[in-house]
Amino acid sequence: MDDELLRIIQLFQRSVEQRFGQIASYCQIALPVTNSEWVGIELPHPIKLPNGVVGFKHGFGISMCEHGTVTNFDLGDNGEIDGFNAHWLAGFVQSHQLETHLTDAKIIQSLIDDGVSCGKIRFSGYINYYLSNE
Numbered sequence: 001m002d003d004e005l006l007r008i009i010q011l012f013q014r015s016v017e018q019r020f021g022q023i024a025s026y027c028q029i030a031l032p033v034t035n036s037e038w039v040g041i042e043l044p045h046p047i048k049l050p051n052g053v054v055g056f057k058h059g060f061g062i063s064m065c066e067h068g069t070v071t072n073f074d075l076g077d078n079g080e081i082d083g084f085n086a087h088w089l090a091g092f093v094q095s096h097q098l099e100t101h102l103t104d105a106k107i108i109q110s111l112i113d114d115g116v117s118c119g120k121i122r123f124s125g126y127i128n129y130y131l132s133n134e
Helices: 003-026 035-040 086-095 105-117
Strands: 054-058 061-066 069-074 121-123 129-131
Touching: 003 061, 003 069, 003 086, 003 105, 069 086, 086 105, 105 121, 105 129
Parallel strands: none
Antiparallel strands: 054 061, 061 069, 121 129
């Protein structure tokens, strides 16, 4: 698997874990929450945390902003928060101004597909990809 892709995925996952954890705690949401349960949760729009994180709930996911940066993701079927896709990773790279050559969603998707082919990444069947546990 491409080392730079793995680095970006890990940065993205840390951002999701930190920001979504803060939002869930602030809104008193017990985790894990499945993506279908998430749809039914009533939350303010936008969600504004005292520390400056702002969340915009959408469908199965949430877009989380802080100091001009954006981290967007969808929860998995069983409440997984470590899923990713090329579109979210490219947006994350751009908004966080990461120094990388991986800035285009099409190139990122090609590398994700390579990761799936070699068994390092698995596809959920819908929108999320996950790092394999191998």
